[in-house]
Amino acid sequence: MREIIKGKIYETKKATFIAEYSNGLPSSDFRYVFEDLYLTNAGQFFAHAQGGAKTKYSQSSGNSTWRIETLILLNNDQAYEWLKKHKKINEIEIHFTNESKG
Numbered sequence: 802m803r804e805i806i807k808g809k810i811y812e813t814k815k816a817t818f819i820a821e822y823s824n825g826l827p828s829s830d831f832r833y834v835f836e837d838l839y840l841t842n843a844g845q846f847f848a849h850a851q852g853g854a855k856t857k858y859s860q861s862s863g864n865s866t867w868r869i870e871t872l873i874l875l876n877n878d879q880a881y882e883w884l885k886k887h888k889k890i891n892e893i894e895i896h897f898t899n900e901s902k903g
Contacts, residue, residue, distance in 0.1 A: 802849055802870060802872060803804075804872040805894060806847075806869070806872060806874055807821075807874070809877070810874050811839075811841065811845075811847050811874075813839055813849050813872075816839035816840060816841045816842075816847070817839060817840045817841075818837065818839055819837075819838040819839060819840055819846075819880075819884075819888060819892050819896065820836070820837065820838050820887065820888075820889040821835070821836065821837035821838070821891045822834075822835070822836045822887040823835045823836075826853075828851075829854040830853055831853040831854045831897065832852075832853050832855050833851075833852055833855075833868075834851075834852040834853070834854070834856050834857060834858065835851050835852070835854040836848050836849065836850045836851075836883075838875075838883055838884070838892075840880075840896070842902050845874065846873060846874070846875040846876070846877065846879070846880035847872050847873060847874050848869075848872070848873045848875055848883065849870075849872055850870070850871055850873060851868065851869065851870040851871070852868060852869070852873075853857075853868050854866040854867055854868055856868075858870075862898075869887075877897075879894065880896075881897050883891075884896075884897070
């Protein structure tokens with residue numbers, strides 16, 4: 802996926818893939834969530850996220866709600882918390898060596 806955020810182009814194909822999370826539901830389910838974390842060469846983390854109509858990754862207009870796919874910029878603390886929340890211990894050790902000690 803490719804998107805312009807704050808005047809810069811972010812692209813999943815050109816960034817380094819770090820980790821992914823899925824809630825295990827099929828993509829046809831309204832509660833489906835899929836997220837993956839990336840890191841650009843410039844050191845910016847971002848999440849590629851998609852979800853069903855009953856998730857935070859949805860949009861509404863009138864009586865209709867639909868799924869969306871988006872990119873979300875994350876600072877280092879947010880990326881660390883994302884990895885921690887999804888129990889990505891190896892990735893924390895690789896990308897946040899100072900935080901994982903102690």
